[in-house]
Amino acid sequence: MSWRARWAALAVVLLPVFLISIDVTVLSISLPGISQDLHPSANELLWIVDSYSFVLACLLILMGKFGDSFGRLRLLIWGSVIFGAASVMSGFSTSAVMLIIGRALQGFGGATLMPSTLGIIRHIFQKRSERRLALALWSAAFSSGSAIGPLLGGILIEVANWRYVFFINVPIVIAFVVLAKLFVPESDREESERIDLLSPVVLIASIFALVLSFKLLIEDFALWQVGLLVVGAFGLALFWRRQYRVENPILDVDVVSEPTFRSATLINGIAYFITIGTLFFFPQYLMVVSGLSPIEAGLWALPMVVATILGALISPIFARRFRSNQLVALGLLTCGLGCLTVPLLVTVHFDPFFYFLCTFLIGLGIGFAEPLTNDTILSSAPDKEAGSVSAISETAYELGGALGTAVLGGVGMLAYRLSLSARESGLGVSDQVLAEAKQTIGSAAVLAEPGNSTNPDLAWTLAKASFVDGQNAAMYLAGLAAFAAAIIALRGMRAELHLKLQDKLGTKPPQKSPDLQ
The missing domain is CATH 1.10.287 (Helix Hairpins)
Structure with a gap:
């Protein structure tokens, strides 16, 4: 392929990456409208958020194997059609159960797309320097899509309603199918064999x-x-x-058993654990605690987006002179610093500069690390197995995201409830009202309603302070996770292990790579 053909194909391949990552976080702004229209229970609301990532994580490895055997471009196109149809179903949902099913089907379609995109990149870009830049753009598209989700959701909700968060996917899917047929080449297939x-x-x-x-x-x-x-x-x-x-x-245990591959994959999972976990709290903090509109809250996602893109674009430049494991550790330490500054600087009273600083550091650190971990993962297998290998990495991403909501979100909400209970004497409310307020910060608005509290303004202020306490608890845990990932990078992503892995798989190690010097 010519230089122009390769980069044109990359531009097309990044469309589904951007779309899928947006769909992971776009609901964070849409949940109040969904709650008002569909009246889901607390558990149903949780599964509306998580069913997408859960199905995506569970099927990625299998779909990566399918892509290697039956053609990645073919799987991309069929997966896009399924994703678009599921988006239509979700947009027309008349019940919480219907929306959960629609989100799960979106996850099924998304599982066919993600490993195929990385596999195609591995096939198109044989030169490692070009592949690193392509992976930097892939990481930027993936991470920025996750951060842009709340902004897009805020705009669509103010212009129309939450259903258009799903309908907007349809024209993008149609455009991708047409462009993929024109610009994206089919990659080599493995010999068709029975899949377990x-x-x-x-x-x-x-x-x-x-x-x-x-x-x-x-x-x-x-x-x-x-x-x-x-x-x-x-x-x-x-x-x-x-x-x-x-x-x-469906899983190449020889590859996964290697410390370098395993470490890079685990780091990707932790990075997305932090990304999704923080995005569970930040939109609620901006809209409910700080009183910003959905669009304003979405705009405040941009510092993290810009920082993620910046980090992803500059890390390949530094990789020419420094070892990948050192650079990945540096990025994760930066991310951890950003997480730990949130409890110190972000309070009930919104300060634009401090919020910008914290989210910028988190995004910069994650964006800086991801292209290098992805390059390590894709370089660990021959071209014909790139889909399967990248599917393992994507599984770590999505499982990390699902656990980010479950663990960081759960820890934060537990801390919120405990903090609110500790402030019970100042709320002046009945046990029934207090129980409702403990569900979420959104339901705590009942404290400000006349007649529910002896001092509604004070009760609402205390509830917001309790939410900030919960957010702080989650950020402490996220910071510790980032520091742990930095240690994994330094100890696990070692150059000699990377060389050993490539020798074992029979692939030729890149010449003059800083990773192998």
Whole structure:
């Protein structure tokens, strides 16, 4: 392919990446409208948010294997059609259950798209310097899409309503299908072989058990919930063992067993754990605590977007002179610093400069690290297995995002409820009103209604302070996760292990790579 053809194909391939990452976070602004129209329970509302990422995470490895066997471009096109149809269904939802099903089908369509995009990039860009830049743009599209989601949601809600958050996907899908046929080449396929279908069933059941147990344990401790956690962990162990036994496993255990690949994949999961976890809180802080409009709250997502793009674009430049593991660790330390400054600088009284500083640091750090971890992952396998390998990475992304909502969101909401209980004496409300206020910061608006509190203004101020306490607890945990990921990068992403992996797989190591010097 010519230089222009390669970069034109990349521009087209980035469309579904951007679209899918937007859909992970766009609902953060839409939840109040959905609650008003569909009246979901608290548990249903949680699954409306998480069903998309959950299905996406569970099916990515299987779809990566399908793409390698049956053609990545073909899978991209069919997946886009499914994604568009599911978006229409979600937009016309008349109940919470219908919306959950629509979101799950969107996740199914999205699972066919993500590994295929990275596999096509691996196929198109054989020169490593070009591939690093392409991966930087891929990371920028993915991360910025997640951050732009709240802005797009705010605009669509103010102009129309929450249903258009889903309808907007349809013209983008149509444009992508047409452009993909024109500009994106089909990649080489592996020889068609029987795919083990029991493994993804075990994987889905195990991940579902783990995610559900995390959510339930945060709300209330019970032995059966611990049992569910054990069942999920046992299921993952069975899945791993099966990959050694079946003739055609969906997971290449030789690749995953290598410390460099495993570390880079784990770091990607932690990065998205932090991204989605923070985006669960920030829109609520801006709209409910600070009183900004949906569009204003969306605009305040831009500092994180710009920082993510900036970090993704400059990290390949530094990679020419420094080792990847050092640069990834630097990015994660920057992200962790941003997370830990939130409890110190972001209070009930919104300060634009401090909020900008914190979110900019978080975005810059994540954007700086991701292109290098993705390059390490894609360089670990031959071209024909790029889809399967990238699917493992994407599974880590999406599972990290689902756990970000479950763990950071759950810890934050638990801290919010405990903080509100500690302030009970100052609220001047009945037990029934207090129980309702403890559900979410949105439901705490009941405290400001006349007759529900002896001092409505004070009660509402205390509720907002409690939400900030919950947000702070989540940010402390996110910061610790970022620092832990930095240690993983320094210890796990070592150059000699990367060389050993490439030798084991029979791939030629790149010449004069700073990773191998």
